[in-house]
Amino acid sequence: MNRIYTSLILVFALIVIWTIYLTNLRQDNSLTVRYYTIEELVSIDSSISTSVKVGGLIKPNSISINNDDQLEVSFYVYQGNDSLRVYYYGIRPDLFKDDAEVVVAGSFNDNLIVATELQTKCASRYEGDLKNIEKI
């Protein structure tokens, strides 16, 4: 093996190790966020604030938008029988409505998710049931 290859492989290995080190699984790692199911989140101790990412559906009729400031919203996300309240301030995606599939990220404290990110699954998926049909 000659010098140049050895040094390149060494640099590669060092940066790979650095990358792996940065994404360590410690709770307080600011680069990572754990994804929870709603079921898991309901059962954990929420007296201390944890940063979370969670996916679910928007509970029908749970969206409440502040009349004085329409950017402020709270709603419930649900999955099966479990649901959790989410607070969000900011522009909502166009597909934000009852039963839309959402992913929220933010901090979870006292059974409330204060979301800093709110995404609906969209664009490419537009399947769903056929709308204009007649049964025979």
Added chain:
Amino acid sequence: MISQIGSLALSISGGLILSTFFFLFYYSIKKNKIFLDVSERGLIAVCFCVILATLCLLNELLISNFNLQYVSQYTSYETPLFFKVTALWAGQAGSLLFWTFIMSIYSLIYINVSLRKMHELKFWSYIMLSFIFGFFLLLSNFVANPFEPVSSDIIVQNGNGLNPLLQNVTMAIHPPTLYLGFIGTTILFVMALSALISKSLTFEWIQSIRRWSLIVWTFLSAGIILGGYWAYNELGWGGYWAWDPVENSSLMPWLILTAFIHSSMIQEKRGMLKSWNILLAASTFLLVILGTFITRSGIVSSVHSFTAENLGPLFLGFLTSLILFTVYWFFKRLDLLKSDKKIDSFSSREGGFLYNNLILLLMCFIVLWGTLFPILSEAWNGEKIYVGATYFNQLNVPIGLVLLFLMGIGPLLSWRTTSNSKLLSNFKIPMVVSFVSGVIYSLFFGPFQLYPLVTCMGIAFTGTSISNEFRKSYMKSKSKDKSIASAFTSMMLNNRHKNGGYIVHIGITLLFVGFIGRAFEVEKEFNLSPGEEIYFANYIFKLNSIKSEARDNHYAFISDMDVIDQSNNLLTSLYPEKRIYFYWNPDPEKRQPHSELDIYSTMRKDIYSIFSAYDAEKNQGYFKIMINPLVNWVWIGGIVMVIGSLFAFWPSKRRDYGVI
């Protein structure tokens, strides 16, 4: 009727693949060339059947045959003709058929042009092509058949129509362009492995695979940039890249393909790095399939969800078999790939290409690690953990900056070795220019943000270095030619490979100009009633009115907002809209709101406006304004990149035409 023909063509192509396999097997025993020819024709027939099936599906989309599930899900009578065509790749079943369609066209070119000159690759190429075709035809015939009829107890009066977000010209060009890139890697894979297995890594082969890789690279680059352009102009979050798994899946093969294009040059010039090149060429396709697995299996949460649960395991099985196949043959042929020459000098052109490979591979690893992290962490301790944009930026930005400088360093190095005195004289000017730009930048913007400052210096360094290369070859050409124009033309045309490469590098340097802007983005969300105004980022935003209007396929609230600059001049008026598609539908759940952006775009900055909500009671609009500096340079850089690679691809002499 037509749909039956399509469905039949699809089944026949499946049968043909099986018989092709049979003939290939027979050939491997009997070694009678006739069986190889028969299997070649079999493959060609498969390609034509797939093309026929695709045309049939297109026909059904155009005539709105709502008896087909696929047609009724993605089009309606109201869908404009142009978007009925694009519905061909809007959904799962259609896009898989479309994939096989593009693969058919590439395979026809590969079989009829490339393989004509490389007979020794035929057998293994056909085996691999049949296997890959077999997989996709299996999906189209049994898992996601686009010719599936709607259930027999209903009549569809009108289809669902195409998502308004996809009814956009960019979105019509972006997927096919990206597909042309993705699927082109199939040929690279087949070509690399068939040469490896049949032990014929000829000079002709390396030239041919390099040309293929340029085609694929051009489409892949254009596809990625178009995707960013669409996201920026349609989605309304003001950015063009979010490190989403789907985006990462297209970036990884691009990075490895770029590495291949560089390191294969060492093989072309000096006959080295054969094994490495084979591995890179094969990996591009493996990464494409990995990406397809990630995006279509729903294993990683992504905003682009093409989720269809039934495809994940199939793609995983396909990927695993491809990886095992590659690894097996790679180790079996390792002795063939050894080179007796060595790269001895750190400061040589070869060294430069190796550094390039190191950087691109590292970036690919970082992206791959981040994308797969949720899966890996879940396998490790049962917790699904995501890494965000911060991770990708924190690691990739500094490495990307090294790449930026490297693009300027490369041309300054000679093949084999560069003497110290030559190094010094070559580096002098770019270093000085880079340093001076750094000082000027700091005087204007302050040296407080490290990355923009270093990027600016890198752009100056690489820009100077490449321009100097052009100047040198111009002087050489000028010494022979008299007129400026003819000297310039012959300089450009003489070495298209090299010049094309430099043009691509200029394009990438321009991309970096756009990336600097990201450090200076600002945004604000606010609400205004007509007549009110707000001050933000040295501009006054004054809302004149909000009008409403019923249009052909939607209802629109149109705002009219003036942007007034510091010296009290009207800079522009913005008209972002809030639209409601399907507004006539009595069920509010079926209506779909859509924010149509308005962007005031200049070379220095974009003023990006979103009309996010309308409060009818108070007659109040909710807006988001973003000031995004230098975004246009990203698109310009992208265009320059594509022009450069087309330039490099264009054959320079007549005899080159045959070599694809």
